[in-house]
Amino acid sequence: MLRRTRPALALVALLLPALVACGSDSDGEPDTGSDGGVTVEGLDGLTFSGEVGESLSVEWADDAEVEKPKESEVSTVVEGDGEEIEDGDVVMAYLYVANGSTQDEVYSDYTNGAAQTLPNDERVGELLVEVMDGATYGSRVVALTSADGLFDGDTADNPLGLGYDDPVLLVADLVEEQQVSPTPTSEEAEDTTADSQPSLVVEGGDPVALDFDGIDEPALDTPVQRLVIEEGDGRKVKTSDTVTVDYLGSTYDADAPFDGSYSRGEPLVSPLSGLIPGWAIGLEGVPVGSRVLLQIPPAFGYGSQGSGESIPPNSTLWFLIDVIAAE
Numbered sequence: 001m002l003r004r005t006r007p008a009l010a011l012v013a014l015l016l017p018a019l020v021a022c023g024s025d026s027d028g029e030p031d032t033g034s035d036g037g038v039t040v041e042g043l044d045g046l047t048f049s050g051e052v053g054e055s056l057s058v059e060w061a062d063d064a065e066v067e068k069p070k071e072s073e074v075s076t077v078v079e080g081d082g083e084e085i086e087d088g089d090v091v092m093a094y095l096y097v098a099n100g101s102t103q104d105e106v107y108s109d110y111t112n113g114a115a116q117t118l119p120n121d122e123r124v125g126e127l128l129v130e131v132m133d134g135a136t137y138g139s140r141v142v143a144l145t146s147a148d149g150l151f152d153g154d155t156a157d158n159p160l161g162l163g164y165d166d167p168v169l170l171v172a173d174l175v176e177e178q179q180v181s182p183t184p185t186s187e188e189a190e191d192t193t194a195d196s197q198p199s200l201v202v203e204g205g206d207p208v209a210l211d212f213d214g215i216d217e218p219a220l221d222t223p224v225q226r227l228v229i230e231e232g233d234g235r236k237v238k239t240s241d242t243v244t245v246d247y248l249g250s251t252y253d254a255d256a257p258f259d260g261s262y263s264r265g266e267p268l269v270s271p272l273s274g275l276i277p278g279w280a281i282g283l284e285g286v287p288v289g290s291r292v293l294l295q296i297p298p299a300f301g302y303g304s305q306g307s308g309e310s311i312p313p314n315s316t317l318w319f320l321i322d323v324i325a326a327e
Contacts, residue, residue, distance in 0.1 A: 040075045040142055046169075048077050052140050053175040056096055056110050066100035068167040072145040074130055080138020080174065090178040091118045091132060097160060100144070100167030106160040117178050117305070131172045143170040178305070181298040181314055186223040189282045189294075197227050197293055198250075198318060206262040207320050212253040218295065218316055224281045225295035232289020237326045239280040242271045244325040251315045258310035267324055276301050278317065288326050294319045 037049035037059065045064025050056045085091060093116060094109040109115055118124050120132050131141045147155045147162035155164045162168060201209040218225075237243065246267050248260035261268050272280040278296030286292055296317040298304065306313040 038077050038140075040077055043075075043142065043144065043169075048140065048142070048171065052078055052080065052138055052173045053094065053115075056094065056108070056140075056171060056173065058096070058098060058105075058169070058171070060103045064103070066144065066167045066169065068100070068146050068165060069144050072127055072130070072143055074141060074143045076135065076139055077142050077171075078138075078140035080136040080140075082137025082139075082176065084134065084136050085120055085132045085174065085177075087120060089120045089132075090180055091120055091137075092116075092175045092178045093118050094173040094175065096169075096171040096173075098169040099160075099162055100169055101163070101165070106162065115175060127170070128172070131170070132174060135174055137174060137176050139174045141172045141174065143172070144168070145170060181303045182219075182221040184221050184223045184297045184299055187281065189224040189226045189284070192225040192227050192295075194227060194229075196225070197295065200320065207248050207260075208262070209257060210248070210250045210254075210318055210320070217252045218297075220298055220314055220316065222295070222297055222316070224278050224297065224300060226282050226286075227293040227295075228286070228290060229293060230289075230291040232287040232323065234288025234323075235326070236285050236287055237272075237283045237323060239272055239284050241326040242269065243283065243323065244269045246322040246324065248320045250318050251311060252318075254310075276317075279319070279321075282319075283321065283323065286323055288323050290323050292321050292323070294321060 037047035037057075039047050043066060045061035046066070047059040047061075048056070049059070095107070095116065096105065096110065097107040098105050105111070118128060118132070120129065122129065127143060127145060131143055135141055145168045147158065147166045147168055148164055155162060196215070198210040198212045198215050200207050201211050244267050246261045248257050248262060250257045272283065276296070278294060278300035281300060282292065282294035282296065294317075296319065298314045298316060301317045302311050302315065304313050306315060311317070
């Protein structure tokens, strides 16, 4: 539950940081077939069907041949009726990749069951920036590229099993803009007082919940708030540390915590860099041996997406944390 979620959930995590493209060509025009599918000039024998954001089927004719391009070729299969994607937008998208040599699907967000978020900037690489350039929300865009282009010349042992000579088909369904949580007014933690924070509910010596009686829900742009309940005498935590902690997490006025280690009897051991950003912000400089309560805004937690049923979108989070060790 505490793990950091990444803007590009799966494919981009596999391919990008090395993802590059050699250029683009948007001359291909889609045609609608009699079966409702769509074909694209330059991709003879391929038909794309299914509603954008709901499903994708790529049909290969018996005589379909796709050749490795010298430069990436980008075509719009379905033009969406939403607004044009702007620089800096965060786009909810379903991505699909097929090996053009074998005609096999090697990756699909539809198969995985969830869309991913793509920031429309250099973080996703040149090819996906090109795919989103000038596109509108609701569009289906196809790119014919190469394994060499995807992996910047390093195709050996790549996670999708693509060879150097393989043509690569990428389909991007650009569904909608992902709303972004408000930016906190500061990126640093602010020390606060007990009267502004929920109180602990303790049973059998262990914290079991937080009591929000009399506590107002904070504005979403409030910086990380830190209450040091007990100050330890160990060395101070650094953001590069791996920490060992006991913790309990809750959303505002929740009936029960969404997660915690006290009841499991097993502390969490993790690099701070692998957890939500609010932890590193709030724990930096805290001495080992301390008990702290952190109030974390959604931008430094799970953002506008939330996490599962227990953390709704744009939730402020509270974590009681006992810092056992840091190294």
